[in-house]
Amino acid sequence: MLKDSDFISSSKVPGPTKEEIRCLVMCKSNVKSTDTVLEIGCGTGGLTLEFARRCEKVYSIDKNHDAISLTSQNLKKHFLDDKVDLIEGDALSIINQIDSFDILMIGGSGGDLSEILEKFSEKISNKKKIIITAILIETKTEAINTLKKLGFEIEVVEVNIARGHILNRGTMMFAENPIAIIYTV
Amino acid sequence: MLKDSDFISSSKVPGPTKEEIRCLVMCKSNVKSTDTVLEIGCGTGGLTLEFARRCEKVYSIDKNHDAISLTSQNLKKHFLDDKVDLIEGDALSIINQIDSFDILMIGGSGGDLSEILEKFSEKISNKKKIIITAILIETKTEAINTLKKLGFEIEVVEVNIARGHILNRGTMMFAENPIAIIYTV
Amino acid sequence: MLKDSDFISSSKVPGPTKEEIRCLVMCKSNVKSTDTVLEIGCGTGGLTLEFARRCEKVYSIDKNHDAISLTSQNLKKHFLDDKVDLIEGDALSIINQIDSFDILMIGGSGGDLSEILEKFSEKISNKKKIIITAILIETKTEAINTLKKLGFEIEVVEVNIARGHILNRGTMMFAENPIAIIYTV
Amino acid sequence: MLKDSDFISSSKVPGPTKEEIRCLVMCKSNVKSTDTVLEIGCGTGGLTLEFARRCEKVYSIDKNHDAISLTSQNLKKHFLDDKVDLIEGDALSIINQIDSFDILMIGGSGGDLSEILEKFSEKISNKKKIIITAILIETKTEAINTLKKLGFEIEVVEVNIARGHILNRGTMMFAENPIAIIYTV
Numbered sequence: 001m002l003k004d005s006d007f008i009s010s011s012k013v014p015g016p017t018k019e020e021i022r023c024l025v026m027c028k029s030n031v032k033s034t035d036t037v038l039e040i041g042c043g044t045g046g047l048t049l050e051f052a053r054r055c056e057k058v059y060s061i062d063k064n065h066d067a068i069s070l071t072s073q074n075l076k077k078h079f080l081d082d083k084v085d086l087i088e089g090d091a092l093s094i095i096n097q098i099d100s101f102d103i104l105m106i107g108g109s110g111g112d113l114s115e116i117l118e119k120f121s122e123k124i125s126n127k128k129k130i131i132i133t134a135i136l137i138e139t140k141t142e143a144i145n146t147l148k149k150l151g152f153e154i155e156v157v158e159v160n161i162a163r164g165h166i167l168n169r170g171t172m173m174f175a176e177n178p179i180a181i182i183y184t185v
Numbered sequence: 186m187l188k189d190s191d192f193i194s195s196s197k198v199p200g201p202t203k204e205e206i207r208c209l210v211m212c213k214s215n216v217k218s219t220d221t222v223l224e225i226g227c228g229t230g231g232l233t234l235e236f237a238r239r240c241e242k243v244y245s246i247d248k249n250h251d252a253i254s255l256t257s258q259n260l261k262k263h264f265l266d267d268k269v270d271l272i273e274g275d276a277l278s279i280i281n282q283i284d285s286f287d288i289l290m291i292g293g294s295g296g297d298l299s300e301i302l303e304k305f306s307e308k309i310s311n312k313k314k315i316i317i318t319a320i321l322i323e324t325k326t327e328a329i330n331t332l333k334k335l336g337f338e339i340e341v342v343e344v345n346i347a348r349g350h351i352l353n354r355g356t357m358m359f360a361e362n363p364i365a366i367i368y369t370v
Numbered sequence: 371m372l373k374d375s376d377f378i379s380s381s382k383v384p385g386p387t388k389e390e391i392r393c394l395v396m397c398k399s400n401v402k403s404t405d406t407v408l409e410i411g412c413g414t415g416g417l418t419l420e421f422a423r424r425c426e427k428v429y430s431i432d433k434n435h436d437a438i439s440l441t442s443q444n445l446k447k448h449f450l451d452d453k454v455d456l457i458e459g460d461a462l463s464i465i466n467q468i469d470s471f472d473i474l475m476i477g478g479s480g481g482d483l484s485e486i487l488e489k490f491s492e493k494i495s496n497k498k499k500i501i502i503t504a505i506l507i508e509t510k511t512e513a514i515n516t517l518k519k520l521g522f523e524i525e526v527v528e529v530n531i532a533r534g535h536i537l538n539r540g541t542m543m544f545a546e547n548p549i550a551i552i553y554t555v
Numbered sequence: 556m557l558k559d560s561d562f563i564s565s566s567k568v569p570g571p572t573k574e575e576i577r578c579l580v581m582c583k584s585n586v587k588s589t590d591t592v593l594e595i596g597c598g599t600g601g602l603t604l605e606f607a608r609r610c611e612k613v614y615s616i617d618k619n620h621d622a623i624s625l626t627s628q629n630l631k632k633h634f635l636d637d638k639v640d641l642i643e644g645d646a647l648s649i650i651n652q653i654d655s656f657d658i659l660m661i662g663g664s665g666g667d668l669s670e671i672l673e674k675f676s677e678k679i680s681n682k683k684k685i686i687i688t689a690i691l692i693e694t695k696t697e698a699i700n701t702l703k704k705l706g707f708e709i710e711v712v713e714v715n716i717a718r719g720h721i722l723n724r725g726t727m728m729f730a731e732n733p734i735a736i737i738y739t740v
Binding site: 111135136137138139160162164167169170171172173174175176177178 | 296320321322323324345347349352354355356357358359360361362363
Binding site for chain 4: 547
């Protein structure tokens with residue numbers, strides 16, 4: 001797993017997704033070396049790079065020009081740019097261009113989560129995997145309700161991680177913000 | 186309960202203890218209006234003020250001049266300074282001066298936790314309450330081991346709180362750092 | 371604060387609300403000795419008894435006959451039954467009977483949370499307090515969205531508590547299930 | 556990652572280590588297909604099987620006959636028994652038999668953690684990895700203090716996971732007990 005500090009980051013772009021969360025997302029995705037991953041909301045590229053290291057092809061979409069640029073820098077830094085197609089734009093308008101993928105990873109949906117899930121679900125066979133990371137309470141509910149409505153069986157985990165800072169006087173724990181991972185099974 | 190923002194704070198002094206932790210410490214202490222509280226490590230005065238609002242008398246000790254000064258300012262801001270004696274100095278050397286108290290609250294011990302507990306335990310009858318808040322892993326173990334060795338029955342709770350920030354796009358949860366409360370029962 | 375073990379409990383009725391959560395709810399409610407509390411979903415009576423110990427009058431509603439019966443037993447056990455009116459029934463149909471209260475506490479709403487909040491909000495002046503405890507992800511979102519829509523300013527805290535079991539070989543932490551407290555400010 | 560329910564389990568033996576913790580331990584270990592893993596305290600075999608699926612050879616030690624037997628059953632169930640040597644006995648007395656390993660995984664130490672770390676540290680070059688999972692507060696401190704004393708650079712993460720149960724009325728979160736992962740870097 002890459003360290004958080006391995007990423008070039010920017011105050012204008014969220015992320016990178018913390019190491020422990022990237023680790024759990026990789027486990028939950030069951031990503032294989034032959035898989036194609038479609039990622040919506042790449043941010044700093046935290047999950048993009050992890051998928052790129054493990055699968056055959058990643059398509060990453062983000063509305064935010066700075067996110068695309070930052071993910072591109074991080075891919076180049078780690079020699080993974082040939083594995084990933086970066087697409088600046090709106091997921092809903094790009095759906096028609098992408099036909100074939102094994103894993104749909106949604107890290108950010110710009111308020112369009114339900115619509116994205118509904119449109120993509122037609123392209124998702126039962127063997128495909130959908131994974132959503134949510135830091136907003138409302139996103140958790142929207143993801144759960146929409147996936148249930150679309151007939152998927154799902155699991156939800158909420159993760160609270162604290163990391164120790166080793167000081168002279170002892171080990172002080174610093175909390176990462178809670179995040180939920182919602183995924184089809 | 187006072188809000189965190191009700192306190193004057195400083196980057197030089199830890200605290201104030203977060204509202205939710207102050208609330209839990211007050212509950213666990215069973216503080217009564219006739220109680221005298223001895224507090225070691227007052228920091229910003231978070232717990233000092235809460236005890237002062239509920240009991241008869243608080244003695245608060247801190248090695249750190251800035252902590253004593255900041256707690257003093259916060260007491261004055263909330264008109265509680267007549268309830269509290271602030272003592273700048275080392276808890277171990279002040280023990281002999283303080284004979285009578287009902288609750289011993291240790292929020293910071295400057296590395297002397299075991300020694301403080303051992304020295305004060307002679308003055309603590311079974312009816313008295315000891316409460317320790319710990320943000321270091323090592324402090325938790327030291328508190329538990331010393332209190333057990335001194336024959337106290339104890340309880341331990343670890344608390345992870347996240348607070349929601351209400352944004353336009355939803356409710357984002359921000360984690361407070363984990364803290365343990367160790368107390369005699 | 372009462373201990374969890376101070377309550378008579380039953381596998382048929384949820385609760386009692388854990389001690390630490392009762393403590394935080396009491397703090398967040400700012401309950402005063404002159405207050406009237408209206409509680410919807412009393413369950414085992416955990417919050418009912420805590421409010422009854424601190425305020426003038428509690429009206430507690432629950433659809434579940436076993437909950438009403440269990441809360442009644444717990445009130446009697448702690449000599450608090452003269453403080454509380456227990457009402458078996460549906461909150462929505464009882465609204466018209468209750469005109470005056472200072473705190474609206476919703477611990478369970480039987481799927482009617484939004485409707486309850488909308489109907490009661492007409493009776494709630496700005497000085498009144500609404501508190502909702504939520505163990506379901508969907509309830510958190512519903513509470514937040516409805517209170518925002520009704521024009522209330524709110525705060526949200528999520529609480530993860532673990533309690534230590536003192537074993538011979540050390541202190542093992544057991545987690546309580548996470549709970550959110552949503553309240554008007 | 557195997558599911559928790561993929562394991563044969565027993566009330567006499569702790570474990571299996573929860574899926575999310577197994578996932579994080581695998582990430583933190585950086586286990587490679589050519590690695591040899593030495594595991595102390597295999598319990599139900601949760602981590603044993605995950606390492607066996609990813610590395611060349613695992614030696615697993617447990618004092619508890621039932622643990623050895625249960626891990627053996629789980630290895631056979633998943634066709635991994637040829638990858639693992641199970642050794643019933645005391646880690647301290649077996650040290651001399653094992654010379655070569657890349658990862659030392661300690662999931663249970665029967666009260667001998669410091670001594671085990673001290674004895675094994677002579678065999679551990681800087682390139683080797685030590686990972687300890689701790690559910691007792693005291694074990695966390697002992698692991699941190701001993702590894703620091705032996706000159707290792709370490710990291711600590713504490714993990715609180717809650718899993719959603721999808722009910723008709725919504726998604727109820729159930730907490731797993733907190734666990735710390737302490738590892739050399």
